[in-house]
Structure formats: structure tokens, C-alpha cells
Amino acid sequence: MSSTTTPSPVQTANPRYLWNEIVRWTFEACILRKEGREAKVAPLLQERLPELIRAWSSRCGLPAAACREQLTSLFSRVQESVELGFMQQRMIVNEVCARLGEQPKGARWPIPAQALGLRREVAIDNVSDMLDALGEAEFESMGEAILPVRRATQLPRELFAPEAEPSAAEAALA
Amino acid sequence: MKTAINKSASKGGSAREEGRSSATETIYVGLDWGTNTSCLMSAAQASAETTVSLQEKIPTVVGYAAENVLNRVLPGDAKVLFGQEALAHKLYLSIVRPLQGGVIHDLPSARLFAQHLRDRLKAGDREVRAVIGMPASSDLAARENARKAVQGVFDKIIFVPEPFLAALGYRDDARVSEGKYQDPVANSLYIDIGAGSTDVCLVQGHYPTADDQLSEPFAGDAVDQIILDGILAAYPDCGLTPARVRDIKEQHSFVLAKDAATPAVATVMVGGKVKKLDVTDQVGAGCEALLQKVFEMTRELIARADADSVSELLQNIIVTGGGSLIKGFGVALQTKLLEEGFENPRVRVLGENYKDYVARGALKAARQAKDRHWQNLLG
Ligand SMILES: Nc1ncnc2c1ncn2[C@@H]1O[C@H](COP(=O)(O)OP(=O)(O)OP(=O)(O)O)[C@@H](O)[C@H]1O
Numbered sequence A: 001m002s003s004t005t006t007p008s009p010v011q012t013a014n015p016r017y018l019w020n021e022i023v024r025w026t027f028e029a030c031i032l033r034k035e036g037r038e039a040k041v042a043p044l045l046q047e048r049l050p051e052l053i054r055a056w057s058s059r060c061g062l063p064a065a066a067c068r069e070q071l072t073s074l075f076s077r078v079q080e081s082v083e084l085g086f087m088q089q090r091m092i093v094n095e096v097c098a099r100l101g102e103q104p105k106g107a108r109w110p111i112p113a114q115a116l117g118l119r120r121e122v123a124i125d126n127v128s129d130m131l132d133a134l135g136e137a138e139f140e141s142m143g144e145a146i147l148p149v150r151r152a153t154q155l156p157r158e159l160f161a162p163e164a165e166p167s168a169a170e171a172a173l174a
Numbered sequence B: 001m002k003t004a005i006n007k008s009a010s011k012g013g014s015a016r017e018e019g020r021s022s023a024t025e026t027i028y029v030g031l032d033w034g035t036n037t038s039c040l041m042s043a044a045q046a047s048a049e050t051t052v053s054l055q056e057k058i059p060t061v062v063g064y065a066a067e068n069v070l071n072r073v074l075p076g077d078a079k080v081l082f083g084q085e086a087l088a089h090k091l092y093l094s095i096v097r098p099l100q101g102g103v104i105h106d107l108p109s110a111r112l113f114a115q116h117l118r119d120r121l122k123a124g125d126r127e128v129r130a131v132i133g134m135p136a137s138s139d140l141a142a143r144e145n146a147r148k149a150v151q152g153v154f155d156k157i158i159f160v161p162e163p164f165l166a167a168l169g170y171r172d173d174a175r176v177s178e179g180k181y182q183d184p185v186a187n188s189l190y191i192d193i194g195a196g197s198t199d200v201c202l203v204q205g206h207y208p209t210a211d212d213q214l215s216e217p218f219a220g221d222a223v224d225q226i227i228l229d230g231i232l233a234a235y236p237d238c239g240l241t242p243a244r245v246r247d248i249k250e251q252h253s254f255v256l257a258k259d260a261a262t263p264a265v266a267t268v269m270v271g272g273k274v275k276k277l278d279v280t281d282q283v284g285a286g287c288e289a290l291l292q293k294v295f296e297m298t299r300e301l302i303a304r305a306d307a308d309s310v311s312e313l314l315q316n317i318i319v320t321g322g323g324s325l326i327k328g329f330g331v332a333l334q335t336k337l338l339e340e341g342f343e344n345p346r347v348r349v350l351g352e353n354y355k356d357y358v359a360r361g362a363l364k365a366a367r368q369a370k371d372r373h374w375q376n377l378l379g
Helices: A015-034 A038-059 A064-101 A127-145 A168-173 B004-009 B011-018 B083-088 B107-121 B140-150 B162-170 B220-234 B242-252 B280-304 B307-313 B329-339 B354-368
Strands: B027-033 B037-044 B054-059 B062-065 B080-082 B093-096 B128-134 B156-161 B188-193 B198-203 B213-216 B265-270 B273-278 B317-320 B347-349
Touching (some): A015 A038, A127 B354, B027 B107, B037 B107, B054 B107, B054 B354, B062 B083, B080 B083, B128 B162, B162 B354, B198 B280, B213 B280, B220 B242, B220 B280, B242 B280, B280 B329, B329 B347
Parallel strands (some): B317 B347
Antiparallel strands (some): B037 B054, B062 B080, B188 B198
């Protein structure tokens, strides 16, 4: 972007805000990936996150190596949390299914009995995309019906920067 | 991740001890978990694309030893036997079929059967990732049940609809670039006649979506029931069991020309006496009902295909599954389509090896799956 164009909000924001945005969008990307929505993950990984990371790295006042370390640690902690949330969701779904399975015969299954299938076309030689599409469909039916993964996942609070007022230096920069 | 079931069900932990390669190497499994028969294929992660290190067809049965069975009657005095071994000793066992209609019906025996499959792999402590075929019509509850059945047995799994895997498995990737190779997934109609369900789907260069498939809970088991009802109507005291009826059907099934069929003769006890009953008509009626159902489903799906694609589609009607082994089935279906006015239809029956395609497709999918596709199973 040339220096004459109006700076985007990302370029002018304070580093705490930027950090929290990185946490939020990393979480979003992990959740979408877990839900098999690869088409929505790509713009996050290719555009939104790199832009946020560039802006944060240039304004947080940390050396490049420390920035990298902090980001790497963030990515693995968010991934772990989503993985845990996913497993918790599985356990809850198992439990719900077990309880519903115990209902007397003839009782109605309150969750839509979705067949295993695709909701969009995928070329035969793209096995990976087929598996993504199956994941999407599975999650759409199951997650929506019982417990969306994003609700089953709790991000550790300490990952976020404190919601304090920006320092004088940050305010001046912003 | 290895749990109690692993330790208790594998004979003395033998599978673990037999694991020869490094514990870090992953084993890929392709599994067609059929109501009647299961097909298991496996390969080490690092092996070449086409390598299959294990390929087995195993009747999907679990046999529990009767309380009072004498020592040394059952191999190793086992309390539970599986597959062919269970069928061979069925007199001394209570036989359970863990699946019905393509989905898990008896969870405890399904878990034991799954553990038996893992034991067959001799995977030791290596991670085992399995792609498992599921009927396209299986619902959420069926998938959760299947997950429970393999929890603690396989480390990671993916469920994929069987028609997808059959299409993948049937395609010969090495020949796709050959000019004269007719790619079976470019524009085909697949018919899979199993025990519990018949699935028909369009494969036109892409994996079938919900609109491209039809599934009906009418297949081999329903044929058995029609045959049994017919026999009981004629011979009320014959005491034939569904298992016996299935054997008779598998030996004498036919459609189209009764003359060409071997007469179906059942030896039964009627009023304490051994009698031979001719049940050819009953077998023919059951098979004919299936043919009619498959024809109706095929016709409906052809009507859904793009008009421009139909003439090529009619050249590639592929019939698979145990029901396709009914004598004359392919020709009979082709004739019915012709009589209906479809131009020059060509029906191909995949033959005895039909079971391999789903498992082979599953193994292919396992090799191409990314880490994010695998579902971790909590131990
Ligand atoms: N020669 C034969 N003639 C007629 N039917 C046969 C023959 N051989 C097998 N079958 C029937 O095919 C059915 C099994 O087919 P298949 O092995 O494709 O099913 P499955 O994969 O075990 O079941 P499903 O796909 O429903 O889970 C059984 O009903 C069996 O009796």
C-alpha cells in the first residue's frame, strides 16, 4: 500500500487491540478448519492474519525473534484449546446420543437424522476437498443440532492482552 | 490412547508384541464394514502408493462360546471367535451379527469385532488411522455408534460414504492418462446392492451430492425375507432359518430365465422327517423383487441426470455388492432398461471382487487425507 493512501484501521490501531484481533482471528481460523470450512479459512490465513501480524509486529516494540516466539506460542495454545473443545463437543454429543438412544422405542429423535453426504460439488480427484466438504456437512448437521464447537471451546483468558488504556506512547502512535 | 478393550480382547496382548516396525510408524487402514462381510486393507504410511500389506475379507460375525462347551472344542478354548472361525464352530457358539442394514446394531459385539480387525493388523503400538465406509444413508446416530465401536481400537478415523469409496477404489489412477482408458468416474451410475440397503448414485466427475443418490433399505436381507415368507406359505412346518435361506439364495439366485437356474432344493426336517423341497420359485420371486426395485431406482436417477450426459451415462452402469452376484442380474437390468426405451444401455457387474473396491478406495483416501481430516478418538 502506498504511503499516500489513507491508513487502514489495522495500521493505526494500538498493539493491544491488534494482539487481541490476532487471537480472535486465529481462533476463528482454527474453528473453521475444524468445521471443515477450508474456503473460509484461506482468506483469514492469507490476508487478514498476515496484515494483523505485520501491523502488530511493527508496533509492539518487541524484537523480531520475540514476536515470532509469542506468535508461535499463541498458535499452538489456540489449536490446543480448539482441539480440546472439539473433544468436549464429541463427548457431549456422545452423551446426548446415548441418552436419546435410551428413550423408549418410538420416541422421536429430536436431532435431524442427517445422511452422510456432500452439500457442494467436489471433483473426484480432489480427495482432500471431498473430506473437507464431508466435514463441513457433518458439522453443520451435528454441531448446529447439539452444540457448536465454538461454544464448546474456551480460550484461556490470559491469551488476550489486558483491556487497559493504551500507554501514552501507544496513544501517540495511534 | 490404547484402552482396556485393546488389552482385554487381544489374546495376551499378542498384537502389541507382534508389532515389528518402529512404534512411530503409522498404519493406514481402509475398511468396508459390511453387514455380511467386511473387507480390511492396510498399508504402512511410508509404503509406496500402490502397496497393500494386508487384504482380508472377514464375515462380520462374532461368536460367543456357550457356557458348557467342552475344553479343546474351540480353538485355544477361546471365549469369543470371529469371522470364518466363528462360522466354522457355530454349533458351539451363540452367533451375533454386529451390523444390521449397514449400521451398528449390537455395540458390544461391534467393539469386539473392531478389536479383532485391529489384531489382524499386527500393528503393535503403532498408530492406526482408519477410513471407514458408511452407507450413504447412515444418520447421525449411526455414525456416533460407529465411532463408539472403534473408540480405543483405532487412533484416528474418518467416515466416508461407501459410494464415494467404491468410485475411488474402482478407478485405476495409473491408467487415467491413457487415451483408451474409460474413466469409470467420469460419467457413471453405480448400483450397490448390499445386505441391508441398495444405493444407487450418479458419479459424473464429482462426488455425488445428496441429489445424486438414492438409498433404499431393500436389499439382500429383504430378498431373504421374501424367500422365507414364500417357503413358509408353501411349507409351514419346514423350520427353515433366515441363515439357511441366505445360503440357499446365494447358491441358487437367479433372475430372468428360470430354465437356466440350478433348481433350488432345500433339505429340511418336516414333522421329524428329512425332506427335499424345491424352492426355485420362491428364490426367483425374491430376486425378481430386488431387480424391480433396482430398476425403479436406476430409472429415477437417470431422470435426474443432465439430458446431455444421459447417452454416455447409459454406457456406464456399474453394479456391485453381493446382490449383483445374482445370476443374470446385469443382463436382466439391461433388458429392462432397453424395454423402458433407454437407448443402448450397458450394464457391467463388478463380480466376486466387488468387496475390494470400497476398502481400496478407503485406503486411497487414508493416504491422501490431511491431518485436519482425522478425528481423534478419545481412549
Ligand atoms: N450369489 C449371490 N446371490 C445373491 N445374493 C448374494 C450372493 N452372494 C451374496 N449375496 C447377498 O449379498 C448381500 C451381501 O452383500 P454385500 O457383501 O455387498 O453387503 P454388505 O456390505 O455386507 O452389506 P451392506 O452393504 O448392506 O452393509 C447378502 O444379502 C448376501 O446374501
